[in-house]
Amino acid sequence: MSILVVGSVALDSVQTPFGKKEEVLGGSATYFSIAASFFDKVNMVAAVGKDFPKKYINIFKNKEIGIDGLSVLKGETFRWKGRYEYDLSHAHTIYTRLNVFRDFHPQIPHSLRGSKFIFLANINPELQYSVLKQVHKPKFVVLDSMNYWIEHKRQALEKILERIDILLLNDAEAREFSGESNLLKAALVALTFGPKAVIIKKGEHGVIYASKKSHFLCPAYLLESIYDPTGAGDTFAGGLIGYLSKACAIDEPSIRKGIIYGSILASFAVEDFSVNRLLEISIGDIRSRYKHFKKLTKF
Amino acid sequence: MSILVVGSVALDSVQTPFGKKEEVLGGSATYFSIAASFFDKVNMVAAVGKDFPKKYINIFKNKEIGIDGLSVLKGETFRWKGRYEYDLSHAHTIYTRLNVFRDFHPQIPHSLRGSKFIFLANINPELQYSVLKQVHKPKFVVLDSMNYWIEHKRQALEKILERIDILLLNDAEAREFSGESNLLKAALVALTFGPKAVIIKKGEHGVIYASKKSHFLCPAYLLESIYDPTGAGDTFAGGLIGYLSKACAIDEPSIRKGIIYGSILASFAVEDFSVNRLLEISIGDIRSRYKHFKKLTKF
Numbered sequence A, B: 001m002s003i004l005v006v007g008s009v010a011l012d013s014v015q016t017p018f019g020k021k022e023e024v025l026g027g028s029a030t031y032f033s034i035a036a037s038f039f040d041k042v043n044m045v046a047a048v049g050k051d052f053p054k055k056y057i058n059i060f061k062n063k064e065i066g067i068d069g070l071s072v073l074k075g076e077t078f079r080w081k082g083r084y085e086y087d088l089s090h091a092h093t094i095y096t097r098l099n100v101f102r103d104f105h106p107q108i109p110h111s112l113r114g115s116k117f118i119f120l121a122n123i124n125p126e127l128q129y130s131v132l133k134q135v136h137k138p139k140f141v142v143l144d145s146m147n148y149w150i151e152h153k154r155q156a157l158e159k160i161l162e163r164i165d166i167l168l169l170n171d172a173e174a175r176e177f178s179g180e181s182n183l184l185k186a187a188l189v190a191l192t193f194g195p196k197a198v199i200i201k202k203g204e205h206g207v208i209y210a211s212k213k214s215h216f217l218c219p220a221y222l223l224e225s226i227y228d229p230t231g232a233g234d235t236f237a238g239g240l241i242g243y244l245s246k247a248c249a250i251d252e253p254s255i256r257k258g259i260i261y262g263s264i265l266a267s268f269a270v271e272d273f274s275v276n277r278l279l280e281i282s283i284g285d286i287r288s289r290y291k292h293f294k295k296l297t298k299f
Helices: A028-036 A054-062 A099-103 A125-134 A147-152 A154-161 A171-178 A183-191 A232-247 A252-269 A276-280 A283-297 B028-036 B054-062 B099-103 B125-134 B147-152 B154-161 B171-178 B183-191 B232-247 B252-269 B276-280 B283-297
Strands: A003-006 A010-016 A019-026 A042-049 A066-073 A079-084 A091-097 A117-120 A140-144 A166-170 A197-201 A207-211 A215-218 B003-006 B010-016 B019-026 B042-049 B066-073 B079-084 B091-097 B117-120 B140-144 B166-170 B197-201 B207-211 B215-218
Touching (some): A003 A028, A003 A125, A003 A232, A019 A028, A028 A232, A117 A125, A117 A232, A140 A232, A147 A154, A166 A171, A166 A232, A171 A183, A171 A197, A183 A197, A183 A207, A207 A252, A215 B283, A252 A283, A283 B215, B003 B125, B003 B232, B019 B028, B028 B054, B028 B232, B028 B276, B042 B099, B117 B232, B125 B154, B140 B232, B147 B154, B166 B171, B166 B232, B171 B183, B183 B207, B215 B252, B232 B252, B252 B283
Parallel strands (some): A003 A117, A042 A066, A117 A140, A140 A166, A166 A197, B003 B042, B003 B117, B010 B079, B042 B066, B117 B140, B140 B166
Antiparallel strands (some): A010 A019, A079 A091, A207 A215, B010 B019, B197 B207
16 A cells, blocks of 8 residues: 655754764654655655755655655755753753744645555644545544644644544653543543544553554563664654555554554664664564564563 | 562551552552462561551451461551652652561571572561571572662672572662663663562553563553552562462463563552452452453554
């Protein structure tokens, strides 16, 4: 099947206790696409400025990521600068410069409007809704959001939740959205807004999946070294949706496998800055970590 | 087989966002024994004061917990008072009154010196060592400790680690003991001190098991309502060791199953104050939650 992601392509500057990188490739659509590209064809809709380095475009091309929907606009590329403390659990934003992303109104090229697996990365829910109106009969839609939209665009967010398959939130966002501290309760509240399922990302503690029918607990893959958690959530989504698209399946056993693949892709992503580690690995490395994950959790 | 626990029997006063209890049954040996008693015969070695309520003794008797090693001493029973904030993740101690526990020097009755499964609950590691010298050829020894002993009795703690099968620590203790923030690294450092395996308890995020040969990840059972986390770690140990003793097995597949049983017993324990919930459930309830746990984690 074919995958469509609408999100950001950015230049990130990141500082962690393990180092510092300036203006490296980042953005939700970037992490998602590279992760999903291990499994199936993925097309991105995003915008960058004239200053966006050619070498990063080449990365997308080498990964056979469709960039027909990547607009190169007058102005500068979206930039984010952040810092992580010793425990790596929270990003402290130093600045966000929206630049060309400020006026980003995603236009889905006609050739991509039949895409079946859609990832609406974390952007204004009104824009996410406009994307859904442009695509024809998608099979599976996953939506990510964040505290800013929960606080400032709650109504628009609620409106789109009725039309999606999976709502992805991290633990803090799930608590804020639901008003519940307990994460199972938070997931159950989120389900009442209409998504078929909710996935709560707990970082190094794994994820909780909840639908009306059942729940699934997935610990995070055990790592000795985490260098940079930036993009882990979008990489997770890329592994999940990439696997489902390749498998042409959206039943729960497939979603569970997809969640494991998502966790594994994320576990690679955090082992280096930017998308560096994702560019080193092969599908064989992913499969081998999947097998190890089975062993790690078997009882 | 037979199980021996050496630890505390206490009167706890606990406040959580969900209520308040005064002078209720608590202590590591209490939680452990009740949990283990679902699987096999367990004997406790502990001390209480003359003020210890008869009704609590009757709870032990009803659970067929061996109390030949429970000394009733002149003076008052060990008391602990604590408070949990909204997220229930940390206990804030209001006071600890050691009372008769101050001079507790565990004497193992001769009839119990052949015990095969030993739980050295969180007491002074010098006393834990003296217990090990009193028992003959135990098959399996699990040791719990805490930040106080890590800081004040490090040498004694290190000495006993060479002689045990599993070291149980929570995440903060594991970080403090090892000097490593990453929990896998922390477990690997702890292993260098000699225990055959390390279990790091992460509360609502489950546990990590690590031996030199392999690792096991176990998420915590999903609960909508947690009332009081007191005793969850000792209850976990009771489920783990109870299962292993009943199964007469200490191979890794059995330890993994035992860890699941431990998590399940702990999930019941936190659903009410003191040992109340543990006194309500049957082995059938435990088995049914085990089956549900399988479903929750299958992929």
